[in-house]
Each structure stands twice: as C-alpha cells, then as structure tokens.
Amino acid sequence: MLAPLAILEHLEARLAEAVAELPLTTTSGLQSVLLALPRAPAAAPQLAGRQFQFRHAQRGELHAGYGEAAAWQAAGPERLSSLSTALASPQWRRTDPDATGFDAFAMLGFAAADAPAQPLAPGPGGDTAVPLPNALLWVPEIGLVCQDHAAALVFSTPLPAAPEQLLARWRHLLRDLVPALYEPSPGPRPTARLQRTGEEPDATGWRRLVRDALAQIAAGPVAKVVLSRRLMVRGPREFDVARLLDALGCLFPSCQTVSLRRNGHSFVAATPERLLGLRAGRLQVDAIAGTAGRGESVAEDARLRAGLLGCEKNLREHRFVIDAVRTALADCCAGFRVPATPQVLALSNAQHLWSPIDARPRSGCSLFDLAARLHPTPATNGQPRAEAQAWLRDTEPFPRGWYTGAAGILRPNGDGELWVLLRCAQVSGAEAELFAGAGIVAGSDPDAEWSETEAKLAAMLSALRYA
Numbered sequence: 001m002l003a004p005l006a007i008l009e010h011l012e013a014r015l016a017e018a019v020a021e022l023p024l025t026t027t028s029g030l031q032s033v034l035l036a037l038p039r040a041p042a043a044a045p046q047l048a049g050r051q052f053q054f055r056h057a058q059r060g061e062l063h064a065g066y067g068e069a070a071a072w073q074a075a076g077p078e079r080l081s082s083l084s085t086a087l088a089s090p091q092w093r094r095t096d097p098d099a100t101g102f103d104a105f106a107m108l109g110f111a112a113a114d115a116p117a118q119p120l121a122p123g124p125g126g127d128t129a130v131p132l133p134n135a136l137l138w139v140p141e142i143g144l145v146c147q148d149h150a151a152a153l154v155f156s157t158p159l160p161a162a163p164e165q166l167l168a169r170w171r172h173l174l175r176d177l178v179p180a181l182y183e184p185s186p187g188p189r190p191t192a193r194l195q196r197t198g199e200e201p202d203a204t205g206w207r208r209l210v211r212d213a214l215a216q217i218a219a220g221p222v223a224k225v226v227l228s229r230r231l232m233v234r235g236p237r238e239f240d241v242a243r244l245l246d247a248l249g250c251l252f253p254s255c256q257t258v259s260l261r262r263n264g265h266s267f268v269a270a271t272p273e274r275l276l277g278l279r280a281g282r283l284q285v286d287a288i289a290g291t292a293g294r295g296e297s298v299a300e301d302a303r304l305r306a307g308l309l310g311c312e313k314n315l316r317e318h319r320f321v322i323d324a325v326r327t328a329l330a331d332c333c334a335g336f337r338v339p340a341t342p343q344v345l346a347l348s349n350a351q352h353l354w355s356p357i358d359a360r361p362r363s364g365c366s367l368f369d370l371a372a373r374l375h376p377t378p379a380t381n382g383q384p385r386a387e388a389q390a391w392l393r394d395t396e397p398f399p400r401g402w403y404t405g406a407a408g409i410l411r412p413n414g415d416g417e418l419w420v421l422l423r424c425a426q427v428s429g430a431e432a433e434l435f436a437g438a439g440i441v442a443g444s445d446p447d448a449e450w451s452e453t454e455a456k457l458a459a460m461l462s463a464l465r466y467a
C-alpha cells in the first residue's frame with residue numbers, strides 16, 4: 001500500500017505534467033484537471049477554510065470540495081435561472097490524463113425561501129458575515145470524488161491563469177489535503193450530554209400554531225402546511241464536524257450526509273429525501289411525506305408500519321406531494337411514472353411513506369429549471385404552494401435559512417442530484433441549532449405532530465452526542 005508521502009510525490013509530479021499541457025491562456029471559462037488517487041480515503045477530512053461534503057454510505061459515494069475556484073451567489077424569485085447562466089456560456093473544460101472516468105463537479109444549493117432579488121454576484125469571496133448566501137453555485141479549487149474503491153482529485157481554475165502561480169497554489173493545497181486524507185480516524189470521544197438552551201416555538205406555542213393551521217385549513221384554500229421548529233443545544237466541547245459526519249453515516253447509512261462550511265459555520269444534514277436526480281435524460285424525484293415512529297420490538301415496528309400504510313391522513317398528506325410534483329413537471333416532462341402505492345422508507349428514528357417518481361424531461365429543461373419548478377414541494381411547504389408559503393411566511397416564528405432548502409452536486413454536462421435539507425443543524429463551536437417540521441392536514445393532532453418532530457430532531461441530537 002502506498003504511503004501518503006509517496007502518494008503526495010506522485011501527485012505533485014503528475015500535476016506538473018498535467019499543468020504543462022493545459023490551455024491556460026484561453027481568455028474565459030473554467031479548466032479542471034482530474035488525477036487518479038492511488039488509494040481511496042475512508043473519509044473527506046475537515047481542513048481550514050471553505051469546504052463542502054456529500055456522502056452516501058450505502059452507495060459508497062463521496063464528493064468533497066475545498067476552496068473556491070469560482071462561485072456565484074443569487075437571490076430573488078429568479079435565483080436558480082440566474083445561477084444557471086453562470087455555467088451556460090463560458091466553457092468548462094476538463095482533462096482526465098489518468099483516464100479516471102470521473103468528471104468535475106460543482107455544489108449547487110439554496111435556502112428554503114428566496115430573499116429579495118440581487119444581481120448575480122460572481123465569487124470568489126462573497127459576504128463573510130453570513131454563513132450561507134441565499135443561493136450558491138460553487139466550483140471548488142480541489143474536489144475529491146470517491147465511488148466504491150476508486151477515487152480522484154479534481155483541480156479547477158478560472159481562465160486565463162498563469163501556469164507557475166497555478167501550480168504553486170495547487171501544490172500547496174495538495175500538501176494540506178493528501179496527508180489529511182490518510183490520517184487514521186480519531187478515536188471515539190466520550191458521549192456528551194447536550195443542554196437544550198432554547199426552542200422556538202415551545203410545546204405550548206406549537207399547539208397554538210397547529211390549531212391556527214387547522215383553522216386555516218378548515219377555512220381553505222390551504223389544505224396542508226408544514227410547520228417547523230428550531231431547537232438550540234450546547235455541548236460540553238466544540239462539536240467536531242468530522243466525527244458528526246461519521247456518526248450520521250453510521251446511524252443513517254441510507255441518507256445523504258451533507259456538510260457545508262463557510263465563514264466559520266457548518267451546516268450539516270443527514271437527509272433521506274432527494275428533491276431530484278437527473279442523469280442521462282432521466283429524472284427521479286422522491287415523494288416523502290407521512291411519518292410514523294419505529295417500534296423497539298419486531299412486532300411493534302411491523303404494527304407501526306402497517307398503521308402508516310393504512311392511515312388515511314398520512315396517505316392524503318403523501319398524495320399532496322405526488323400531485324404537486326406531477327403538476328410542477330406537467331409541461332416540461334413526459335413519461336411520468338409513480339408506483340400505485342407508496343413504499344415505506346425505514347430510518348432508525350422514523351419511517352416514512354415514500355414514492356420514487358420517474359419522468360423524462362424535455363430537451364432544454366435543465367436541472368436548474370426542474371429544481372425551480374419542484375421546490376418547495378408540499379413535503380416541506382404545503383398545498384397549494386403559494387397560499388401555504390404566504391401563510392408560513394406570516395406565521396412561522398423564525399427564518400428557516402437553508403433548512404428545507406436543497407443542495408447537491410452538479411456536473412458540467414448538466415446532470416446532478418439535489419437533496420432536501422432535512423434532519424439538519426447549523427453548528428458553530430459548541431452550539432448547534434437544529435430544525436424539524438411536520439405536515440399538518442385536516443385531522444392532525446398537535447401532540448402527535450410534536451412527537452413526530454421530536455423523533456426527527458433525535459436524528460441529529462443522537463449524532464451530536466458523539467461529535
């Protein structure tokens with residue numbers, strides 16, 4: 001097995017050869033170089049500075065990005081279409097001298113609600129006071145991609161670029177990253193007791209909000225709203241995001257773990273829900289809504305599962321999502337396919353009704369268009385969309401930020417995957433702010449919905465105790 005130092009020397013030599021071949025005098029666009037990593041790392045390390053990470057344990061998939069080769073921020077109702085223009089015209093060239101078969105990638109993500117419109121702002125840099133801007137497209141300076149046991153590094157730069165400076169920069173980044181890639185994983189910490197330091201709304205406020213929502217639903221036209229809570233906790237030590245991601249990967253191997261770090265804050269999620277996956281002309285959307293707990297015994301668990309599959313209220317809540325996805329895609333997709341009955345997606349803290357939806361987008365319909373049409377689905381917002389959104393804007397006691405927004409990986413050919421940001425927390429030092437919500441429809445019981453949000457919060461709370 002190659003030692004980290006030998007891997008570093010090998011990569012530095014390959015990088016010098018690759019840079020010498022690049023058309024760096026080209027006056028615009030992006031250039032990426034892919035190099036094979038001789039040994040796949042077990043995880044992506046946390047380094048100083050801006051970084052993101054998407055890891056799916058069950059799929060054996062990892063994408064991480066460090067630094068910014070290019071970044072664009074947008075806000076307003078046209079935020080996604082304005083970000084789409086950023087990558088549309090200047091070319092994104094890639095060379096893959098090691099024939100890794102991987103491709104370059106960017107991170108695309110956005111908050112739940114669009115903020116007041118601003119002109120498209122090119123990076124790097126951006127506002128250093130806010131953890132995350134309203135919508136962000138981010139090409140990392142070094143990307144790490146692993147699939148099963150193969151791995152590659154992706155170096156990216158805006159063009160034109162000066163070869164000596166570029167090589168010096170990339171070497172410097174490589175020297176930080178490569179040793180960290182192969183460091184043995186740190187030993188476990190003693191599990192920590194977390195202190196709940198605040199919440200919004202509290203249990204009484206929640207009951208009142210659910211009753212208001214039910215009154216609104218009875219008056220119409222709103223038929224569903226998804227109410228949310230935030231919970232503030234403090235740990236006895238600074239949370240270690242690498243350990244947090246490891247714990248989430250172990251507890252929720254079928255979920256996508258996400259970490260976005262900018263300006264000293266980390267936004268971390270372990271989400272079961274895909275807003276969309278677009279690959280080779282096929283679109284996949286997860287409709288996930290309708291929730292039950294897990295039972296400790298096999299019999300109790302089966303009883304809860306059967307109850308979920310037979311519950312009229314949960315099936316209605318679920319149906320809203322399927323119908324809204326169908327409507328959102330009606331004039332841009334063909335071949336809409338949805339299973340006749342939902343399946344159950346079982347996680348360690350909850351089980352959900354789940355319908356994997358398939359469709360074929362018409363040509364010219366990009367991932368940005370599809371995301372703008374689909375977001376927010378009634379799984380996290382309500383139905384009808386505009387009325388539910390307006391009611392929540394006036395009623396919810398705190399801004400959601402990126403909770404119930406979406407984030408994921410985008411490839412230069414336009415394929416990619418976006419995940420709904422659920423089961424998440426904003427982590428800064430020893431403090432964490434957690435979010436969870438539940439869909440309210442006619443017949444919802446405030447206390448049962450509170451318990452549902454407690455079970456959803458438990459996902460991140462249990463992982464934070466190990467971090």
Ligand SMILES: C=C(O[C@@H]1C=C(C(=O)O)C=C[C@H]1O)C(=O)O
Binds near residue numbers: 288290435456
């Ligand atoms: C809003 C959340 O979850 C959403 C709401 C669900 C429900 O109401 O049954 C289920 C899954 C998610 O679509 C959350 O986890 O915070």
